[in-house]
Amino acid sequence: MKLYNALTKKVEDFKPSVAPEVRLYSCGPTVYDYPHIGNWRSFVFVDTLRRALESNSFSVKHVMNITDVGHLTSDADEGQDKLEAGAEREGKSVWDVAKHYTDVFIQGAQALNLLSPNAYSGPIGPYARATDFIAEQVNLIKLLMDKGFAYKIKQAIYFDVSKLPSYGELSGQKLTDKAVGAREDVVTDAKKRNPQDFALWFFRVGRFADHEMRWPSPWGEGFPGWHLECSAIAHATLGDPLDIHTGGVDHIGTHHPNEMAQTEAAFGHRLANFWLHNEFVLVDGQKMSKSLGNFITLDSVVKKDYDPLALRLLFLQAHYRSQLNFTWEALSAAQNFLKRLQAWADLKFQPNLGHKKKAADVYKPLLDKIVSEIQDDLNTPQALSELSKLSELSEHEGVDSEKIQPLLEGVDKIFGLKLASRKDVNQSIKEWISQRQKARDSQDWSRADKLRQQLMKHGIGINDTPHGPVWSRI
């Protein structure tokens, strides 16, 4: 199996440290607002990665965190905790805000048919909340303090990046370049030893005096910095070095180097052997942002009558390392493609159609091709083109309902489009279809058309073929 590794900037042969087990950690959402489709793309990417690994007989242990504390709106002095900002905006407590958006996230994950993380179980199920790992984070700071990698000043405990020579390896940029090149309006804490030093623990002083979320620590009451949770949770749940760590490309510069630094400094080994990053979704050629008003949520997609799985399919039609330019037209195209695939899957309920001579031996090579494309650095677009050929083949040759089911299951394992679990139409629909056919046989066209209209009302379209009527959901 081949994967692009951001550490080496090359596509490499992926091997976990203890096969067949793969320990996979993914940066999850910060639950302070509705996730946009760019966020969802990164979670669909992780899901695809997991399915690809599993298709290669790896047994994946997956952990995803949920950031519900400590994520500041900026590193500057006026930076605010995102959760606190959300609470202020909505007039709720931070805990309510976190709970609300956690629920929103979990519902969205289900709608997109994302596999739940499976290597941790906590108060809210399979997702690891930062606030459920405060003790682990405090312990990590202790280690860093003992080893001289962290220092305390009035406002916070900082990680001293100058103490770790390997700092910033991933970003491929020199510290000096970064320091010089940063935009003028970025204000950093003047008391930090180095501009890149990042907070491990914030004290309840100054701008954080009224911070609602707070815990005791050996150094004083406060709350953890954002980067800390990933190192602590990964260490506590999966153990490091991880086989794979994922996140968005935006983390290459700051968040991931900081995670790496914490783990390397505290435990003396790297955090992960493979680092995979997904590219952004652009909207009309630009990054999504609230100020541009091009912030698209899953909710707005559903409100426009799109199937969340159409969004999933749209994501899969582009490579995860390419920027994807979202347009509603492209989403419509994906939705139409999805409907065609669903109609194809529904043929399994209508096995009386066409010939049945082609069997699993024809499907198998195509399914194998799909799997091999997916294992080639997750080439989902290429794999989907094979799927398209596969569905055409079946449509032409007729469908053997016995043999198509395993095929659909194989396809679902890769793409997660829920083709195998589709339900047959109910008994009354079947009855109407057969009554309509009887009416047609006796040339009672008005009754036949009435029944067809009735079926249409229930979302069922009828196509009369030489082999009899074929229904499809419309």
Next chain:
RNA sequence: GGCACCGUGGCCGAGGAAUUAGGCAAAGGUCUGCAAAACCUUUUUACGCGGGUGUAAAUCCCGUCGGUGCCUCCA
């Protein structure tokens, strides 16, 4: 200023030196009592522009124009 990436037919997008994805849309046609949401066919000088190296370039190199991202919270 520094670091990357990208410009592919109406739209979305793979590929990446000779065989040239796929989806959607569009056009024509077929079966049919009617119908299409069904089927078939077509869309085979598509690779930003200008040079260069190759027997051969969309694919490599140089330049150029344009776009995007990161360097600040960010998927």
